[in-house]
Amino acid sequence: xxxxxxxxxxxxPTGALHIGxxxxxxxxxxxxxxxxxxxxxxxxxxxxxxxVPGAEEYIKNSLEWIGITPDESPWKxxxxxxxxxxxxxxxxxxxxxYLLDQGHAYYAFDxxxxxxxxxxxxxxxxxxxxQYNSITRTQMKNSLTLPADEVKARLESGDPYVIRIKIPxxxxxxLNDMVRGWVMVHSNSLDDKVLMKSDGMPxxxxxxxxxDHLMGxxxxxxxxxxxxxxxxxxxxxxxxxxxxxxxxxxxxxxxxKPDGNGKLSKRDAEKxxxxxxxxxxxxxxxxxxxxxxxxxxxxxxxxxxxxxxLGWNPGDQREMFTVEELIEAFSIERIGxxxxxxxxxxxxxxxxxxxxxxxxxxxxDYLLADLxxxxxxxxxxxxxxxxxxxxxxxTFPADLWKEGRFMVFAPKEFDDRIVDKxxxxxxxxxLSAFRDKLEAISTELTADMARTxxxxxxxxxxxxxxxxxxxxRLAITGVGAGPDLMxxxxxxxxxxxxxxxxxxxKNIKAS
RNA sequence: GGUCCGUUCGUCUAGGGGUUAGGACGUAUCCCUUUCACGGAUGAAACACGGGUUCGAUUCCCGUACGGACUACCA
Numbered sequence: 123x124x125x126x127x128x129x130x131x132x133x134x135p136t137g138a139l140h141i142g143x144x145x146x147x148x149x150x151x152x153x154x155x156x157x158x159x160x161x162x163x164x165x166x167x168x169x170x171x172x173x174v175p176g177a178e179e180y181i182k183n184s185l186e187w188i189g190i191t192p193d194e195s196p197w198k199x200x201x202x203x204x205x206x207x208x209x210x211x212x213x214x215x216x217x218x219x220y221l222l223d224q225g226h227a228y229y230a231f232d233x234x235x236x237x238x239x240x241x242x243x244x245x246x247x248x249x250x251x252x253q254y255n256s257i258t259r260t261q262m263k264n265s266l267t268l269p270a271d272e273v274k275a276r277l278e279s280g281d282p283y284v285i286r287i288k289i290p291x292x293x294x295x296x297l298n299d300m301v302r303g304w305v306m307v308h309s310n311s312l313d314d315k316v317l318m319k320s321d322g323m324p325x326x327x328x329x330x331x332x333x334d335h336l337m338g339x340x341x342x343x344x345x346x347x348x349x350x351x352x353x354x355x356x357x358x359x360x361x362x363x364x365x366x367x368x369x370x371x372x373x374x375x376x377x378x379k380p381d382g383n384g385k386l387s388k389r390d391a392e393k394x395x396x397x398x399x400x401x402x403x404x405x406x407x408x409x410x411x412x413x414x415x416x417x418x419x420x421x422x423x424x425x426x427x428x429x430x431x432l433g434w435n436p437g438d439q440r441e442m443f444t445v446e447e448l449i450e451a452f453s454i455e456r457i458g459x460x461x462x463x464x465x466x467x468x469x470x471x472x473x474x475x476x477x478x479x480x481x482x483x484x485x486x487d488y489l490l491a492d493l494x495x496x497x498x499x500x501x502x503x504x505x506x507x508x509x510x511x512x513x514x515x516x517t518f519p520a521d522l523w524k525e526g527r528f529m530v531f532a533p534k535e536f537d538d539r540i541v542d543k544x545x546x547x548x549x550x551x552x553l554s555a556f557r558d559k560l561e562a563i564s565t566e567l568t569a570d571m572a573r574t575x576x577x578x579x580x581x582x583x584x585x586x587x588x589x590x591x592x593x594x595r596l597a598i599t600g601v602g603a604g605p606d607l608m609x610x611x612x613x614x615x616x617x618x619x620x621x622x623x624x625x626x627x628k629n630i631k632a633s
Numbered sequence: 634g635g636u637c638c639g640u641u642c643g644u645c646u647a648g649g650g651g652u653u654a655g656g657a658c659g660u661a662u663c664c665c666u667u668u669c670a671c672g673g674a675u676g677a678a679a680c681a682c683g684g685g686u687u688c689g690a691u692u693c694c695c696g697u698a699c700g701g702a703c704u705a706c707c708a
Contacts, residue, residue, distance in 0.1 A: 132708090133708090134707080134708050136707080136708075166708065167708095168707090168708080169706095169707055169708065171707085172707065172708080230706095234705095234706075237705090237706090248634095250634050250635050251634070251635045251636080251704060252704095253635095253704075282706095284706050286706095302638070302639090305637070305638080306637095307636070307637065308636085311635075311636050311637090311704095312636090313704080315705095316705080316706050318706085319706040320706060321706080323706090325705095325706070325707085325708085326707070326708045327708095330708090345702090346638070346639095346701085346702060346703095347702055347703070347708090348702095348703090348708090349637065349638065349702070349703080350636070350637055350638090350702070350703040350704075351703075352637095353637090373638085375638090375639080375701095376701070376702070378700095378701080380644080383699095383700060383701070384700090384701075385701080385702080431645070431646090431657095432645080433645090435645085435646060435647075437647075438647085438656095439647080439655080439656050439657080441656085441657060441658095458645090458646075459638080459639060459640095460638090460639050460640060460700095460701090461638095461639075461640095461700085461701060461702090462644095462645070462646095463644060463645075464644095465644050465645065465658070465659085467644080467658055467659060468644080468645065468657080468658050468659090470658090471657085471658060471659090472658095474671095478671085513671095514670065514671045514672090515669075515670045515671070516670095525670095586667090587667060588667045589667090590667095591667045591668070592667085592668055595668065595669095601669095602668065602669080603668050603669035603670080604668075604669065604670085605668095605669085605670080606666090606668095607667090607668080
């Protein structure tokens, strides 16, 4: 029997969660659920300088918005906590010490200035990539070069030090990535990465391996930017004696800029006017507010569906998926290898599809909320009617109101272009006569009635209805295009219609 | 520069030794609609290049080009 699948999403609380991060979280979630496993959230806050207040909550809220709440997290601890690396600080030294004892790590006392100097010197000597490695470490101040008593003295006197991994020479490091296959790297190209910082905190590399091990992580699904350091991680598992329980790796393709090349950034989002964060984010540093997908009007299920398809596909031609269906269909084998350019049009398309699937009742809540902001109230029933007319033409819930204001507010101005083109005597004749007929009826106006009445009126006046239809629309709505006019008439009702016709007749002047 | 990863329509992708190289977004045209949108139909549009291997390569191999990631006491 194989052990339970456990995966984790491990972001750093350094700011708003980027859409790529959300996708990583989603894939982890889908994989966990597909395999009946657990999805954990671990906060990687080992860099205290980069900690941004509010970022943790933001991550939590973002995941909750799309409904992928972790099974274990700082807010819902399981058995393997704490779930914040800063709170796990005391746990790491033990493993660093073990590596030290095994000769797989060493103390290094070089100051930042000395490191800088070393890099400058190597660059000047035209060394291709200046790094702290098996060659250069022999010229630096560390427990490999310094006499044992000096090392001891330095440690005892509290000299600042870091612990570095001692990368072996001439060793082939290989790993079998679930999306990329075998990746091989020669240890000579690896450098002696810092494992423990001078502030006593582990670096990502150590913390990550220790935590994944201790938390029973079986699969590491993360962005491709980690691929170059994966061999280092494999070495660490080996040195710590955890080779047998080493998780399987899956490195996800990157999300790329929509134009040109490179990794998708906040800058691109601004440039093209689309969101890049799931939720609104107000930077604590400068108070700047960046729009999130949610606030921009993207529906959670549409966003999730869209996100799932950024680098993955089910292998058949379906593309509308609920979370449950995604879980069912998901597999790492079907994740693509190449980077994915971000296309906001596809996101909009998904949103339209999901918007149309929503019931009028549900959608009317959005409309009612928007109306409330302008201190307007209409009945739920009327709101639903408006929504049913508007939803086929909306991309975002806000469009319901933006494009349908005339359903509630009588137009005060009329589109000049349509006035110029379509407004004439015939329109005035038919509209006036229609208005009087409206006044004469005693029942509620229905769309069918309106259609018949208007048709008859035009016939009586011997005017082609087609010639004046758009002008009639203009008189009632102020604009030249929109949903079926007769349906609008029904929703407006005859009193409102009469008022609007009177206003139009009085205020529209043909040029 | 070095290491690693990648490359099918504009974009996301399916496919995989013999296919009219399929779908979706976008786009064009037409139909529907007394408007616009929705919807429907149809079209334009792709295997980066060069060598192998093979009867045959877009598919396998090698190179080249191009793109990307990484190259911190950041994750």
